[in-house]
Amino acid sequence: MLVPSRAGEDLFVGWWRLLSGLGGVPRTLVWDGEGAVGRWRRGASELTAEAQAFRGTLGTKVLICRPADPEAKGLVERANGYLETSFLPGRSFSCPADFNTQLAGWLGLANGRHRRALGCAATDRIGADRAAMLALPPVAPATGWRASTRLARDHYLRLDGNDYSVHPGVIGRRVEVVADLDRVRVLCEGRIVADHERCWAKHQTLTDPDHRAAAAALRSARLTLAREPAGAQMVEQRQLTDYDAIFGLDDPGAAAQGLVDTPEVVA
Numbered sequence: 543m544l545v546p547s548r549a550g551e552d553l554f555v556g557w558w559r560l561l562s563g564l565g566g567v568p569r570t571l572v573w574d575g576e577g578a579v580g581r582w583r584r585g586a587s588e589l590t591a592e593a594q595a596f597r598g599t600l601g602t603k604v605l606i607c608r609p610a611d612p613e614a615k616g617l618v619e620r621a622n623g624y625l626e627t628s629f630l631p632g633r634s635f636s637c638p639a640d641f642n643t644q645l646a647g648w649l650g651l652a653n654g655r656h657r658r659a660l661g662c663a664a665t666d667r668i669g670a671d672r673a674a675m676l677a678l679p680p681v682a683p684a685t686g687w688r689a690s691t692r693l694a695r696d697h698y699l700r701l702d703g704n705d706y707s708v709h710p711g712v713i714g715r716r717v718e719v720v721a722d723l724d725r726v727r728v729l730c731e732g733r734i735v736a737d738h739e740r741c742w743a744k745h746q747t748l749t750d751p752d753h754r755a756a757a758a759a760l761r762s763a764r765l766t767l768a769r770e771p772a773g774a775q776m777v778e779q780r781q782l783t784d785y786d787a788i789f790g791l792d793d794p795g796a797a798a799q800g801l802v803d804t805p806e807v808v809a
Contacts, residue, residue: 544641545723546742547702550578550592554685555722557596562682566675570603574618580606599683601676628652638742639724687721697757699736701726703744707753709735710760 545556553576561567573579580589587606589597597604607614629648635641653664660667687701697710701721708717712730720727721740728736738748785791 543645544638546638546740548576548578549702550590551685551687551721552723553578554592554596554683558683558685559723561600562678564672564675565678566672567600567602567678568675570605571597572605572607572614574607574614575609580604582606582609596683596685599679599681601679685722687719687726689719690716691719693717693730697753698747699728703746704741705747706736706738707749709750709753710757711735 543556543560545552557571575581578590579593580587582588589604589606593604607618629645629652633644635644653668656663691699693699693708693713693715695713697708697713698705699708699717699719700706701719706726706728708728712735715730717728717730717735720729724740726736726738726740727734736750736753738750741748
């Protein structure tokens, strides 16, 4: 199976899909020193926290091949070489999903061929092997990308090197990002506010036309509100007659007789 990256979130999704298609869990899962799964340290293999959680849900064992182990390396490279020489030549693929579809169809034919090492075809042995495997867990392990963050004002979220648009109506609110090999979804309070096809390239910006239109409408409404003139403000103004009453100027007779006190002027 082809996966977008070597990150643990993608590896475990592909791992679980293969096991689900197989219908059982091998008692030992072997990895050739993948950093997202585990590594050898001080003479012992050490699994990552994600690999431990995945292994614990399945109830199986994970074996990390030793570094520079020629036998294990030969087994892995032999399988890769078989795909490169027998599957890839002469084929073209329109998308990653098309690659996985063609690979699944080709494996059905390849596993039906007689193998000298087995003395039979792989399809003749799968029934006995599956009977010796562990059953699939009743609850699927937690796989894929999952994160929670607050949506910024640019209403974009970054996942695996790419930016995906989110409906601008939830700017400033906490959203949850859930992604697998095929889709990238963003939820806010259980409601889907973004749903994109997963982009396997890097440094891309993916914008939903509905999100672009909503952002333009909100921006236009904001600019219109800012341009509207403020309404006339009522300011209290004192009548001039009030000042006349204070100084006694409203009585012409009193003013003529000099009965109005006037402030003294000091030279």
